[in-house]
Amino acid sequence: MYTVYGMADSGNCYKVKLALAQLARPYRWVEVDSTRGGTRTPEFLAMNPNGKVPTLQLEDGSFLPESNAILWYLAEGTVLVPDTRLLRARALQWMFFEQYSHEPNVAVARYILRYLPENSPRRGELPRLQERGHQALAVMEKQLAAADFFAGQYSVADIALYAYTHCAADGGLDLGRYPALRAWLERVRAQPRHVALG
């Protein structure tokens, strides 16, 4: 059985929870509070030297970090990974987009507003994060105006992008201007065995 080292309120960790639920795989969840140093202990760094959750412990005892690599590992060979080379590359295109252009803005804005005190100097980062977050959401909107999902079918790419998009308002990002994106959020929520963040 898999063990997920994760933080329940983290979108990156939620990706793994959602994929495991939709694939109907049993797992054990070990809660690690990264906001209180839980990913910086010697014990945790021995599992993942990069000090981040989620980290998946495989059945052979080894550890796999990086949320989107975990998604690929869990879902390869299932309906959640497309079965053509081009659509697999499209899924990865959007998963790298998510980690480079989306998460560092949308998730970090959420982190600042949700976890840091109101007088944190990091609040000064919010305008830039929100501007760049909206740029990423606009790129998604363009794709979703022309297609139901990111890689031809509901896939790990949708799971990766849903994780922090559906709670973007937590970071002060209003989704009102993105009708196609909001319709996609509903399509994702309508998938079999969907579970919520948390």
Place this chain on the structure above:
Amino acid sequence: MYTVYGMADSGNCYKVKLALAQLARPYRWVEVDSTRGGTRTPEFLAMNPNGKVPTLQLEDGSFLPESNAILWYLAEGTVLVPDTRLLRARALQWMFFEQYSHEPNVAVARYILRYLPENSPRRGELPRLQERGHQALAVMEKQLAAADFFAGQYSVADIALYAYTHCAADGGLDLGRYPALRAWLERVRAQPRHVALG
């Protein structure tokens, strides 16, 4: 034949050039200067709404952005992508690490020192970028002290990480403290059909 829209001095674009050379695939290169707005024109945004190089034009005329998704597309089914599910996930683990924990620090420090004027206020970002860049290099050193490559064999993960690591000094990051990493750079350079950045 593929067309690569890229900037010759960009590590992300170099990944694609190196993979195409090692796979002995013919291609056409169209130089796009992202430092002078070349990725923000209406023509370029019609190819890649996220406005970034590299972008690969496929033989069917469609466009594939995201350097690491391009690597996967080009190399799937070849010796550059591992042939077991676990090692494929390991390759992706390190490719996501590259885009999240390495490139935004190591490549951005290089960009500031190489492309911005000496009086740019962005020089103030360098200490934090270099600190985080060294954290990423230390994670790589730990892996490379125990293994020759990142995913069991020379693969797209090594190409992805070589691109900005071998020129980390351009960003003020001294590799002197990473002997295993420096030996890995030599192993990468010794692979058949290696080509240099530029």
